[in-house]
Amino acid sequence: MGKWFGIIGYCITTETSPGIWEEQIIERQYYGDILKNYRSLINSSNVNDNIDISNQISIVADPFAYENFHAIRYVTFMDSKWKVKSVDVQYPRLIMSIGGIYNGGE
Numbered sequence: 001m002g003k004w005f006g007i008i009g010y011c012i013t014t015e016t017s018p019g020i021w022e023e024q025i026i027e028r029q030y031y032g033d034i035l036k037n038y039r040s041l042i043n044s045s046n047v048n049d050n051i052d053i054s055n056q057i058s059i060v061a062d063p064f065a066y067e068n069f070h071a072i073r074y075v076t077f078m079d080s081k082w083k084v085k086s087v088d089v090q091y092p093r094l095i096m097s098i099g100g101i102y103n104g105g106e
Contacts, residue, residue: 002034004057006076008084009102010068025073032059035095052100053082061094069094074102 010026035056057075059065065072069089074081081102088095 004032004034009074010071011073012071030059032057055098056095058093058095060092065094
């Protein structure tokens, strides 16, 4: 379908001082392919409807991505950060399904 270049954000837990662990976001740049490009509106009680995209992005993973695929939180797509709903490991690729806007809480 289309080509993609963007940032993938990983949430890695690190020990900041003895016995104190904190989550830290590490961003890395990747190239990939857009396998599925789909948008929908979710009706809500808010004034504006929420936008949800159900895109799939495939990257050729490096060793860091394979070791930390469980920690992927978001990808950048069209100048926004989008939540990664699931990651499918298909060596040598990682296929990520993305959804709503990432707000940094998960």
